[in-house]
Amino acid sequence: MTSEAQGNPKKAIKIGTRIPRYLKGTKEFGLFYPNEEETLKRYEENKEDWPKELLERTVVWTDSSYASQKDSKSQGAFVITKNLAPVFWKCGTQALIAQSTAESELQMLTEGSLAAKNIGKLLKEIEGLPKEYQEKD
16 A cells, blocks of 8 residues: 555655554454464364364465456465464465466465465474574463
């Protein structure tokens, strides 16, 4: 939103004053990452529906909608989770025009898989940091 206002200083100032008000009014919202005990509790409550791999792997959830109009692009999204908590997500218009629903889904799956590979490497690197650099409880 702020990038849209780069050529219009009045709009940039208006947006710039709204952002702090928004942040002040939404202090209680946020993403909360459970510790190991909370994660296991959530898994135990839902283990009939959730495979054990959700706790042990980086998981990608994808979805897309096929744009049926000629020359229009499909919409897509993916979320990457680790220990049942989201660590990365993306949504928006797909880069290529899909010829079918299956192609649209495949594009999003490919994009999500590539992101998951890189996020997985990053998470392994973070987990390997010395304890003094990791967040304390």
